[in-house]
Amino acid sequence: MNPSPPALALAGVACTFVSKDDPGQRYTAVEDVTLTVGAGEFVAVVGPTGCGKSTLLNVAAGLLQPSTGSVQVFGQPLAGINTRAGYMFQAESLMPWRTALANVMAGLEFRGVAAAEARTQAEGWLRRVGLGGFGDRYPHQLSGGMRKRTSLAQTLALDPDIILMDEPFSALDIQTRQLMENEVLELWQGAERRAAPGAGPTGRKAVLFITHDLDEAIAMSDRVVIMSAGPASRPIGEFTIDIPRPRDVAEIKTSQHFIELHAAIWARLRDEVLKGYTQQLGKAA
């Protein structure tokens, strides 16, 4: 076997949804997707709306079985839920009947960590995402940004080797968003210092980050993958982002190199966005 297999490898994945009421109605969300995320690599996937980005993430998480193709996690074929991955959802995913602390504890509890130990760890993670004093709040008592931080702590508390993020900050205002992006980058880079054995060459976690915001994608990732407009969307381009780390998402947006990369990727992406937009208009008409 390869000495260091990629954290996540999708090969020839296609997902076709069949309408339950009318089996003749089919919709192929993604087709022929081959995508790898190296251990410790931060990969961002961008594409026009409705291009099946979330479908891809659900496949990687094991929540969705692909119609064809294979998924490998650290060289092992994926069956059922991807236990080495943590998933940050786009929508509200916290359990509303649990406090912030209990939500962060949930994963540890499910995995059989003793309550006292789980509590200590969860408190540590809440502090790390800046919510030290908010553990006793219920989700509805937290602001949108605080709920996202709680979700982040919930995901990271399990120390996953792969983090899947589905437009996690799309619902936040621009200031909160930049703060959160920087925090995620810091936590991700900081993982190096707390390196757990076997978590990739640098101790960093592999990240598959889905977004429709090109700025966000370039600012955060090592590699940007562009998806074509749906239906049957697939990766159509890849750009390596060689901006040195550590980065500050707000600062690098004005750097010359960032602007060049943005122009190059946008040139490729623009046609797809327009295509996707026309298709949506056509559907609405």
Next chain:
Amino acid sequence: MFKPTPRNIRLWQVGLLAAVFAFWHVMTAPGLIPPMMFDNDRQAAFFFGEPVKIVGRIWTWFVAEADIYRHLWVTLIETLLAFGIGSVLGLLCGLWLALSPMASAILEPYIKAANSMPRIILAPIFAVWFGLGIASKVALGVTLVFFIVFFNVYQGVKEVSPVVLANARMLGANRKQLLRHVYLPSATSWVFSSLHTSVGLAFVGAVVGEYLGSSQGVGYLILQAEGTFDINTVMAGILVLTAFALVLDAAVGRVEKRLMKWQPRAGETEKL
């Protein structure tokens, strides 16, 4: 000076009650005013009772002879048992049917039929099956409570947010943990949202059951008084039951507030 304002609203509420009783007294007290609707001045009292005598009756029950507590206790026990058993059964069946689509598809028409049936009419059957003691009243209450809770739980499980569910699965929850940490809390929130209705119906079941045949309970007192055309005692029984239902409702409100503190309430602000 006495315009209704949010501050003296209690005063107005008490005043309204006093006015109703005063009107009642004036219209029914024999010889107070000339009879309008009836042939003689005792008939109004016979049909509608006299507030003073009703209050006297209640005083006798609660203070002078203090013999109503035994009956109230029986009615309370019946209500609580009906509510408890009905809720647990409804919760279990709701969870089961919501999580096994096949069983729910098979049972669907029967559940609909059982729900549309006027279940109060089962009271005589329960009296035959379970006798005239507590059991038949509890059974009647259970059939009333069960369906309220059942439908709410069923709905609650069906409407668990798919994202919350997927998240719990990603966090490593197995089927049992999903049931305990996701489905159950979500379903209980629906049970509590129907708490007022189901406690009310448990109470209805208990009283109606007693009224149809029993040897104790407030419904029994009313039945007895009715047998001797003692309208004052009937009215007193109704007032006691109303007050009892109000107390029960307030207790439920307190329990609900404690258990549902995770649910957002409109207009609630964060206290920092």
